[in-house]
Amino acid sequence: MEKEKLRLDKYLWAIRLFKTRSMAADACDSGKVKLDGASVKASKQVTVGDEYEVKTEAKRWRIKVTGLLHNRMAYPEAIKYYLDITPEEEIQRLQFQAASFHTGKRQSKIGRPTKRERRDLDGFLGTDEN
Numbered sequence: 001m002e003k004e005k006l007r008l009d010k011y012l013w014a015i016r017l018f019k020t021r022s023m024a025a026d027a028c029d030s031g032k033v034k035l036d037g038a039s040v041k042a043s044k045q046v047t048v049g050d051e052y053e054v055k056t057e058a059k060r061w062r063i064k065v066t067g068l069l070h071n072r073m074a075y076p077e078a079i080k081y082y083l084d085i086t087p088e089e090e091i092q093r094l095q096f097q098a099a100s101f102h103t104g105k106r107q108s109k110i111g112r113p114t115k116r117e118r119r120d121l122d123g124f125l126g127t128d129e130n
Contacts, residue, residue: 004068005045006045006046006068006069006070007042007043007044007045007046008024008028008033008040008041008042008043008044008045008046008052009021009024009025009028009042009043010024010070011046011065011068011069012024012027012028012033012054013072014069014070014071014072014073014078014081015063015069015078015079015081015082016072016075016078016079017054017056017061017063018056024042025042027054027055027056028040028041028042028044029041029042032054032055032056033052033053033054033055034052034053034054035050035051035052035053036051037053040052046065046068047065048065048066048067048068049064049065050064050065051063051064051065051085052065058094059086059090059094060086060090061084061086062084062085062086062087062090063082063083063084063085063086064082064083064085065081065082066080066081066082066083067080067081067082068081069081
């Protein structure tokens with residue numbers, strides 16, 4: 001019972017490249033999804049064998065459609081419906097970026113001093129109020 005029609009935004013959402021279907025549709029509308037170098041609409045019909053270039057917040061994907069997935073599934077199941085053909089240099093760029101990128105979260109035990117460390121610092125620097 002294979003349905004032959006599937007919208008691009010629904011497919012990108014189902015294979016878990018985007019968290020919501022509306023995010024997938026927005027990406028299509030803003031030109032972040034390309035087929036053969038040309039932007040495609042969210043309503044484009046997906047066919048097996050298509051190769052899409054998808055730009056998400058995390059990375060630039062190059063995927064090849066291996067099967068049509070109509071409903072969202074768990075990640076281990078969803079990855080069976082596409083082939084990740086992202087170029088090697090893009091993957092290396094991401095690894096370099098991840099190593100040098102600061103997330104904004106501070107590491108444990110680093111950053112603002114605790115109350116005890118603050119007292120010790122004040123005593124050491126001679127700015128003790130007592």
